[in-house]
Amino acid sequence: MKRILFLLISLAISTKGLTQGAADSLMIADIYKHSLTQALCYEDLRYLCKQIGHRLAGSPSADKAIAWGERTLVELGVDRVFRMPVEVPQWQRGTKEEASYTYRSEGMEHECFPSLTALGGSVGTPKAIEASIVEVKSLEELAVLGRAGIEGKIVFFNKGLDPMLINTGAAYGGAYPIRGKGPSEAARYGAVGCIIRSLTLGDDDYAHTGATQYNDSLARIPAAALSARASAELSRALKLDSALRFRLHLHCEAKPRRTQYNVIAEWKGSESPDQYITIGGHLDSWDIGEGAHDDGAGIVQSIQVMRTLKQLGYRPKCTIRVVLFINEEFGNDGGETYAAICKTEGLRHRAALESDGGGFTPRGFSCELNDTQFGRFTEWKPLLEPYGLHQFRRGGSGVDIRPLQDDVIGLFGLAVDTQRYFDYHHSGNDVFEQVNRRELELGSAAMASLIYLIDQCGFE
Amino acid sequence: MKRILFLLISLAISTKGLTQGAADSLMIADIYKHSLTQALCYEDLRYLCKQIGHRLAGSPSADKAIAWGERTLVELGVDRVFRMPVEVPQWQRGTKEEASYTYRSEGMEHECFPSLTALGGSVGTPKAIEASIVEVKSLEELAVLGRAGIEGKIVFFNKGLDPMLINTGAAYGGAYPIRGKGPSEAARYGAVGCIIRSLTLGDDDYAHTGATQYNDSLARIPAAALSARASAELSRALKLDSALRFRLHLHCEAKPRRTQYNVIAEWKGSESPDQYITIGGHLDSWDIGEGAHDDGAGIVQSIQVMRTLKQLGYRPKCTIRVVLFINEEFGNDGGETYAAICKTEGLRHRAALESDGGGFTPRGFSCELNDTQFGRFTEWKPLLEPYGLHQFRRGGSGVDIRPLQDDVIGLFGLAVDTQRYFDYHHSGNDVFEQVNRRELELGSAAMASLIYLIDQCGFE
Numbered sequence: 001m002k003r004i005l006f007l008l009i010s011l012a013i014s015t016k017g018l019t020q021g022a023a024d025s026l027m028i029a030d031i032y033k034h035s036l037t038q039a040l041c042y043e044d045l046r047y048l049c050k051q052i053g054h055r056l057a058g059s060p061s062a063d064k065a066i067a068w069g070e071r072t073l074v075e076l077g078v079d080r081v082f083r084m085p086v087e088v089p090q091w092q093r094g095t096k097e098e099a100s101y102t103y104r105s106e107g108m109e110h111e112c113f114p115s116l117t118a119l120g121g122s123v124g125t126p127k128a129i130e131a132s133i134v135e136v137k138s139l140e141e142l143a144v145l146g147r148a149g150i151e152g153k154i155v156f157f158n159k160g161l162d163p164m165l166i167n168t169g170a171a172y173g174g175a176y177p178i179r180g181k182g183p184s185e186a187a188r189y190g191a192v193g194c195i196i197r198s199l200t201l202g203d204d205d206y207a208h209t210g211a212t213q214y215n216d217s218l219a220r221i222p223a224a225a226l227s228a229r230a231s232a233e234l235s236r237a238l239k240l241d242s243a244l245r246f247r248l249h250l251h252c253e254a255k256p257r258r259t260q261y262n263v264i265a266e267w268k269g270s271e272s273p274d275q276y277i278t279i280g281g282h283l284d285s286w287d288i289g290e291g292a293h294d295d296g297a298g299i300v301q302s303i304q305v306m307r308t309l310k311q312l313g314y315r316p317k318c319t320i321r322v323v324l325f326i327n328e329e330f331g332n333d334g335g336e337t338y339a340a341i342c343k344t345e346g347l348r349h350r351a352a353l354e355s356d357g358g359g360f361t362p363r364g365f366s367c368e369l370n371d372t373q374f375g376r377f378t379e380w381k382p383l384l385e386p387y388g389l390h391q392f393r394r395g396g397s398g399v400d401i402r403p404l405q406d407d408v409i410g411l412f413g414l415a416v417d418t419q420r421y422f423d424y425h426h427s428g429n430d431v432f433e434q435v436n437r438r439e440l441e442l443g444s445a446a447m448a449s450l451i452y453l454i455d456q457c458g459f460e
Numbered sequence: 461m462k463r464i465l466f467l468l469i470s471l472a473i474s475t476k477g478l479t480q481g482a483a484d485s486l487m488i489a490d491i492y493k494h495s496l497t498q499a500l501c502y503e504d505l506r507y508l509c510k511q512i513g514h515r516l517a518g519s520p521s522a523d524k525a526i527a528w529g530e531r532t533l534v535e536l537g538v539d540r541v542f543r544m545p546v547e548v549p550q551w552q553r554g555t556k557e558e559a560s561y562t563y564r565s566e567g568m569e570h571e572c573f574p575s576l577t578a579l580g581g582s583v584g585t586p587k588a589i590e591a592s593i594v595e596v597k598s599l600e601e602l603a604v605l606g607r608a609g610i611e612g613k614i615v616f617f618n619k620g621l622d623p624m625l626i627n628t629g630a631a632y633g634g635a636y637p638i639r640g641k642g643p644s645e646a647a648r649y650g651a652v653g654c655i656i657r658s659l660t661l662g663d664d665d666y667a668h669t670g671a672t673q674y675n676d677s678l679a680r681i682p683a684a685a686l687s688a689r690a691s692a693e694l695s696r697a698l699k700l701d702s703a704l705r706f707r708l709h710l711h712c713e714a715k716p717r718r719t720q721y722n723v724i725a726e727w728k729g730s731e732s733p734d735q736y737i738t739i740g741g742h743l744d745s746w747d748i749g750e751g752a753h754d755d756g757a758g759i760v761q762s763i764q765v766m767r768t769l770k771q772l773g774y775r776p777k778c779t780i781r782v783v784l785f786i787n788e789e790f791g792n793d794g795g796e797t798y799a800a801i802c803k804t805e806g807l808r809h810r811a812a813l814e815s816d817g818g819g820f821t822p823r824g825f826s827c828e829l830n831d832t833q834f835g836r837f838t839e840w841k842p843l844l845e846p847y848g849l850h851q852f853r854r855g856g857s858g859v860d861i862r863p864l865q866d867d868v869i870g871l872f873g874l875a876v877d878t879q880r881y882f883d884y885h886h887s888g889n890d891v892f893e894q895v896n897r898r899e900l901e902l903g904s905a906a907m908a909s910l911i912y913l914i915d916q917c918g919f920e
Contacts, residue, residue, distance in 0.1 A: 029624075036623040163496040163898070164489075166848050201898055361821075361879050388626050390850050417877060419821050419899050438623070438661055439879050 024383055024456065027312075028449045032387060034308050035445035041304035042437040044072065045297065045359070049290035049432035056287035057327030058090035058258055065283050066261050069299070069324040073265035076306050083261035086337045088327040090258055091121055093287055094251025098128070099195075099224070101234070103241035112237065114230035116195070117207035117288060118252045119179060119223040120330055121214065128249035129154075129222065131192050135238055139177060139185055151190030154246050156238075157182050158197045158231050161422065168201055168418040169357070169396075172425075175199050183223035184215035193248050194223045197231035202423035205229045209286050210426045211330050222250050262334045263324040265306060269455075271317040276342075277454060278321045278352040279305050279447065282328035282335075282400050289430035293421060297359030297435060299324055301414075301444040308448045316455050318350055325400040328356070332399055339403030349408035351454045353447060354398025358424070359440040360416040364391025365450060368411040373459045377410070380453050389446055391415045409459045414447055484843055484916065487772075488909045492847060494768050495905035501764035502897040504532065505757065505819070509750035509892035516580075516747040517787035518550035518718055525743050526721050529759070529784040533725035536766050543721035546797045548787040550718055551581055553747055554711025558588070559655075559684070561694070563701035572697065574690030576655070577667035577748060578712045579639060579683040580790055581674065588709035589614075589682065591652050595698055599637060599645055611650030614706050616698075617642050618657045618691050621882065628661055628878040629817070629856075632885075635659050643683035644675035653708055654683045657691035662883035665689045669746050670886045671790050682710050722794045723784040725766060729915075731777040736802075737914060738781045738812040739765050739907065742788035742795075742860050749890035753881060757819030757895060759784055761874075761904040768908045776915050778810055785860040788816070792859055799863035809868035811914045813907060814858025818884070819900040820876040824851025825910060828862075828871040833919045837870070840913050849906055851875045869919045874907055 048068065055065040066083070073081045099116040102109050118124075134149060135156045136142050142155065157178045161171035176199065183194040198208035205227045214220045226234065237244060263283070269275065281298020285291020306322050325334035342349065353365075364384070369377055378392050397411035405411060416439075424430040508528065515525040526543070533541045559576040562569050578584075594609060595616045596602050602615065617638045621631035636659065643654040658668035665687045674680050686694065697704060723743070729735065741758020745751020766782050785794035802809065813825075824844070829837055838852050857871035865871060876899075884890040 032626075033624055164493055166492075166846070166902075203897070361877050386626070417821050419902070420896055423896070436880055436883070437663070442626075442879065 024453065027452055028383055030312055031308055031448045031452065032445045034312055035304065035441045035448065036438070039304050039308065039441045039444060041300040041444050042440055044300040044303060045292065045435060045440065046432055048296050048300065049292050054285050054287050054289060054291050055283065057088040057260060057284040057330055059287065062260055062284055062326065066263055066326065069263040069283055072303055073263060073322065076265055076303070076310055078265050078267035078306065078310065081263070081265045083263055084338065084341060085259050086262055086326050086333050087257050088260045088333050089330055090255035091330065092253055092255060093118060094124060094253060096249055096251040098249040099247065101237065101244050101246045103237040103244040105240040112233065114234060115205045115207050115227040116224050116230065117209045118250045119183070119212040119225060120209055120286065121212050121254070122223040122250060122252050123220045124250045124252045125222050125248060128247050129193055130245050130247045132243060133238060133246050135235060139181065142185055142189065145189070147189045150186065153191055154193040154195060154248065155186035155191045156195050156234065158235050160197060160228070161199060161201050163201060168422050171201065172199055172422055179210050180213050183212050183221055184218045187218045187221045191221055193221050196225050198225045198227055198427070200228055200422045200425070200427070203228050206427040206429045208426040209288060222248060224248065224250065260326045262326055262338055265322045267306060267316055267320045269318040269320070270315045273319050274348060275318040275350045276321060276347050277318050277350050277451060278323055278401065278404070279451060280323035280325055280400055281355050282326070283324040284327050284329055286329060286426045288428045290432055292430050292432045292435050293358035293424050294426065294430055295328070295356045297440055297443070298355035301355045301359070301440065301447055304444040305448040305451055308444065309452065314452070318455050320451065320455065328400050332403070335400035335403045342404065343407055347407070349404055350458055351410040351412060352397070352401040352404050352408055353412040353414070353450060354401045355414040355443060355447060356398050356400070357414060357416045357418065358421040359435040359443060360420065361439045362389060362414055362416050362443045362446040364389045364393070364415045366393055366396040366413040366415050368397050368405065369394065373410055376459060383453070384449060387446065387449070410454070412450060414443055416443060484913065487912055488843055490772055491768055491908045491912065492905045494772055495764065495901045495908065496898070498771070499764050499768065499901045499904060501760040501904050502900055504760040504763060505752065505895060505900065506892055508756050508760065509752050514745050514747050514749060514751050515743065517548040517720060517744040517790055519747065522720055522744055522786065526723055526786065529723040529743055532763055533723060533782065536725055536770055538725050538727035538766065538770065541723070541725045543723055544798065544801060545719050546722055546786050546793050547717050548720045548793050549790055550715035551790065552713055552715060553578060554584060554713060556709055556711040558709040559707065561697065561704050561706045563697040563704040565700040572693065574694060575665045575667050575687035576684050576690065577669045578710045579643070579672040579685060580669055580746065581672050581714070582683040582710060582712050583680045584710045584712045585682050585708060588707050589653055590705050590707045592703060593698060593706050595695060599641065602645055602649065605649070607649045610646065613651055614653040614655060614708065615642070615646035615651045616655050616694065618695050620657060620688070621659060621661050623661060628882050631661065632659055632882055639670050640673050643672050643681055644678045647679045647681045651681055653681050656685050658685045658687055658887070660688055660882050660885070660887070663688050666887040666889045668886040669748060682708060684708065684710065720786045722786055722798055725782045727766060727776055727780045729777050729779040730775045733779050734808060735778040735810045736781060736807050737778050737810050737911060738783055738861065738864070739911060740783035740785055740860055741815050742786070743784040744787050744789055746789060746886045748888045750892055752890050752892045752895050753818035753884050754886065754890055755788070755816045757900055757903070758815035761815045761819070761900065761907055764904040765908040765911055768904065769912065774912070778915050780911065780915065788860050792863070795860035795863045802864065803867055807867070809864055810918055811870040811872060812857070812861040812864050812868055813872040813874070813910060814861045815874040815903060815907060816858050816860070817874065817876045817878065818881040819895040819903060820880065821899045822849060822874055822876050822903045822906040824849045824853070824875045826853055826856040826873040826875050828857050828865065829854065833870055836919060843913070844909060847906065847909070870914070872910060874903055876903060
């Protein structure tokens with residue numbers, strides 16, 4: 001560590017003048033030391049995942065998470081903690097999710113019960129539906145088959161993420177339209193149901209949920225995701241017995257919208273209190289698993305950033321907010337509401353930073369900045385690279401903070417190692433045990449370091 | 461992917477001329493595609509870990525691993541596969557590893573059975589030893605206490621890895637002397653036994669073994685590692701009852717050295733067959749867990765490099781060898797023997813590449829190169845960075861290949877994300893399930909890409 005400090009100080013002397021440069025490198029070292037030896041974020045995550053569990057927006061467990069978030073933020077001892085009302089949807093998975101099919105091969109009948117979970121927002125089936133399957137790889141292939149090939153059937157989108165995209169987020173982005181639009185596009189041609197291969201790079205039996213968006217002008221048909229393995233098995237079965245009938249029974253249903261809350265801690269700036277820096281993640285999660293990586297990690301890291309800076313005796317120049325956004329997963333209501341209220345109140349944001357890529361080893365930051373600002377940002381590279389932060393790339397920040405874009409100088413996202421994220425994402429396997437303590441803490445330290453630099457040096 | 465290819469081709473055109481640069485970028489894309497969609501290394505690792513299991517040098521399971529390695533290399537269909545005899549030690553853990561102590565607190569006796577494992581090479585205790593404990597943090601503190609403070613006691617080195625070193629390998633390197641020298645240094649002052657806190661950054665109940673090196677001029681005392689949690693508990697107990705007696709019973713023992721084998725596959729070069737490139741890892745592991753990250757991952761990745769290049773129809777210019785080294789863990793006999801025989805035979809090595817940092821996301825390469833060669837090496841950065849390979853740093857390669865250093869132009873090590881490695885290293889938790897398929901495959905692809913570039917472009 002001494003060697004890193006020496007290097008940082010040397011670099012700082014050569015680029016920024018002794019006083020500020022040395023102070024920056026020492027402060028960042030203090031932030032890392034605190035984060036790696038005294039942070040509470042891992043224990044916070046344990047509580048959030050194990051005592052509260054998953055927390056779908058609109059659900060009673062999300063109410064509990066909001067109360068926990070408020071208590072936890074109050075304990076930081078900053079200037080004020082408040083709730084911001086947000087209207088959120090209510091969708092309930094219900095008690096029944098059943099799927100089965102029987103195929104004939106070698107003169108025998110083989111009965112299968114695939115691992116399946118309803119997509120968020122799906123309508124239920126008052127009684128089970130049963131239909132034959134048409135397997136397609138893309139929305140384009142669906143359109144080619146048209147009504148003649150689709151009507152009365154269940155459409156099975158069996159398309160995995162592209163393994164060649166090294167950033168798995170890009171692979172997810174490429175497959176995302178199938179989940180978002182697939183069910184309505186299937187309905188356009190008369191399908192009675194829609195099942196998709198889970199959007200994962202893993203090869204396991206976890207089904208991955210996530211929101212689907214119905215097109216209001218088309219019939220709403222039940223929609224669900226099969227696990228990667230169940231998808232492969234169904235595809236094999238269809239090759240052996242293309243006439244097999246798939247049975248699907250879902251009890252999910254939408255309920256009226258209700259009020260929940262963004263929870264906000266505010267720490268007044270000492271020099272520029274009218275300039276705001278927002279740090280956050282989303283408190284809601286899907287209703288399977290524990291939302292540990294998505295986005296419990298971002299929540300506890302954001303809280304830890306403020307806790308670390310506070311415990312180090314830091315006095316922020318700008319006003320720093322930690323925002324626990326509600327309902328990123330199902331319409332981004334928390335992010336939209338926050339941005340709208342900031343605009344109404346005329347709040348000027350210097351920056352916003354989100355962590356929503358999972359609690360993995362941090363590799364740097366994505367950002368949305370203009371050329372001049374980006375040049376300024378990359379001047380911080382020598383201060384951050386010794387901590388393994390090497391990515392300083394433009395494009396992307398976070399879903400919750402993006403609605404601020406018109407009223408913010410800089411949007412940032414914590415960029416982490418992406419390889420494992422979609423193994424867990426939106427599945428029953430996104431649990432506390434999959435988060436590594438040190439990786440989580442390194443992420444929080446990276447975030448606190450960036451917030452410190454933004455607060456100290458700012459952007460013009 | 462198309463965008464990456466376009467970028468690579470553009471870069472290649474600007475730096476190296478159209479033909480070679482474009483060929484390089486296309487070949488690397490092919491290597492990644494093959495590695496991420498058709499590689500067998502994950503299934504190889506499953507077999508090695510689950511059907512053979514741990515494989516301490518000198519053990520019957522290492523014999524099985526050698527036979528498996530030979531079969532697997534033969535299936536690659538390259539020019540020849542052969543065994544190279546290596547003399548290795550035999551040390552057996554035996555059937556009994558027991559530790560216990562009782563401390564008094566609040567007027568009661570508390571009996572504890574800490575998680576413990578003998579250090580590799582430790583002598584056993586014909587019958588249980590029992591002695592009081594002296595806790596120290598360092599070899600220096602031991603020396604200060606001297607014979608007066610140590611004699612007749614069990615020394616407890618309770619020093620964790622430094623969490624502030626972002627590269628956990630550096631943290632391990634800093635703590636390593638305690639495991640290597642601690643027991644003999646304790647014996648120098650009359651200790652009757654030595655226990656150490658496991659060399660891990662994890663906070664769990666796995667004890668981590670690893671070699672200790674006795675000083676031949678001092679008494680050999682039994683030596684073992686406690687889990688991180690058991691170390692913390694023992695330290696707390698000592699604060700409450702400094703007179704507590706620790707009981708240790710180990711059945712481990714050394715047996716005569718015997719012959720095992722490096723297993724080598726050789727693929728003759730088409731243009732410079734007298735120039736060699738060696739790729740490898742170590743086939744032996746410790747005798748707890750399954751040696752999945754250490755170094756099953758490096759073994760199956762090395763095999764996959766040759767399989768990938770072969771299946772892509774590549775014709776190497778140099779002669780490429782995959783070497784499955786035996787006994788890195790306990791004296792580096794395989795590496796030393798290989799280098800000595802290469803020297804005797806006058807083999808000229810263009811390069812050697814090792815993977816021995818676990819099957820985690822690759823981040824680049826470490827290397828041992830002179831200034832000119834390093835400059836040449838970094839010219840490949842634009843070809844490799846799109847695949848997340850950003851570290852091109854001097855210093856370090858691999859324990860098995862380092863003995864080649866006098867007769868090789870370039871030594872390279874696959875540099876991976878280090879954060880989780882020492883959670884598993886040398887423990888019962890280093891099992892197949894801890895390795896992520898995609899991360900393992902990305903490592904193999906990175907290695908194959910570097911080998912291709914070295915073979916094509918070489919170093920002068």
